[in-house]
Each structure stands twice: as structure tokens, then as C-alpha cells.
Amino acid sequence: MSEIGRERVLRAALELFGRDGVAGTTLSALRTASGVSVGSFYHHFAGKEQVAEALFVECIALYQDAFLAELKAYESARGAVSGVVAFHVRWCKEHPDRARFMFTERPAASEALAERNKAFYREVRSWWRVQVRHGALIGVDGVTAFVLWLGPAQELCRMWLNGQSPEPDGRQVELLSEAAWRSVGGAHGD
Structure with missing residues (x-):
């Protein structure tokens, strides 16, 4: 299967998994929606679980790369946190x-995901440690930092994506940004 065929499977998976979940999507439906043959499908994927894993890693990579670019765009810790x-x-x-896929599906841990997360968290922790040394951020472990920093924003987005609340607006983002800063800003914060 060409890379185009692989991409077609992943695009179809994003739509079907988003609508029916991984468990509710049949391999037949996935193949039909992507327009690839059985042989082409199995050339790259052993089954729909491997498709879910590849899609999850792709989504995480897009998010993490954009996250790091955003983080590096600010000179101050306060600007970066907000x-x-x-x-x-x-x-x-x-x-x-x-x-929505990232919030609702958690494929089994894979080497590709582990490597991606390891590199991402290493870079964020390195940035965080520099900010702590300068007194701009509080010194907490990585899990606590992410929960304080992004937990409320993640929950707001999860609720919106699950149809439990309206789409987040600018005022909510402002409030959550300020709350995040109050939660993680250090004694000498910007």
C-alpha cells in the first residue's frame, strides 16, 4: 500500500472512530470507507487496533509539535503559561x-508513542526547570504541573467535544489562562 493508501486508512479511521469508537468500527467498514483492498490494508496494519495506534500517535505528534512551538514563542513564563x-x-x-479521538480513545502503549512522549516531556520539563530556577514557576513534578496548567482547559474542551457544554469562548480562555498562571506562577513570576 502506498503512503497515499495508508493516509486514506487513517483519514477514514479518524471519521469512523470519532463517530463509532474503535470498538464499534468494523474492519470491513474501515476498509470500505478508505477504499483500500484487503491486501493493501494488511500491508501496513495488522488490524484496526494498529490503525488506532498509528492515528493516536499522529494526533499526539501534531499536538505536541504545535505545543512546543507555542511554548517557545514567548519570552516570559507568564506569557507561555497563558x-x-x-x-x-x-x-x-x-x-x-x-x-475528540485523543480524549476518548487510549490505544495500548506503543514504542512509537512512548518515544514521542519521552522527547516531548523532556523538552517541556527542561523549559519548566529553567523557569523554576529563575523563580518564575513553582517547583512541582511534571504531572502536577500539567494538571495545574492545562487540566481545566482540557476538561472544558472535553466537555464541549462531548456535547456537554457550548464551544469555549474567549472569556473562558482568559479566565483559565489567568487561573493557570495563579496556580503555577512562582514568587518572582513575570
């Missing part, structure tokens, strides 16, 4: 199918 909260909501609005 900017990344706004980025998170904006990314979810711009990529609702990908965000």
Missing part, C-alpha cells in the same frame, strides 16, 4: 475530530 492554555483550546477547536 499562551499555551489559549493554544490548547484553539487547537481543539481547529482539530475537533482529532481532539
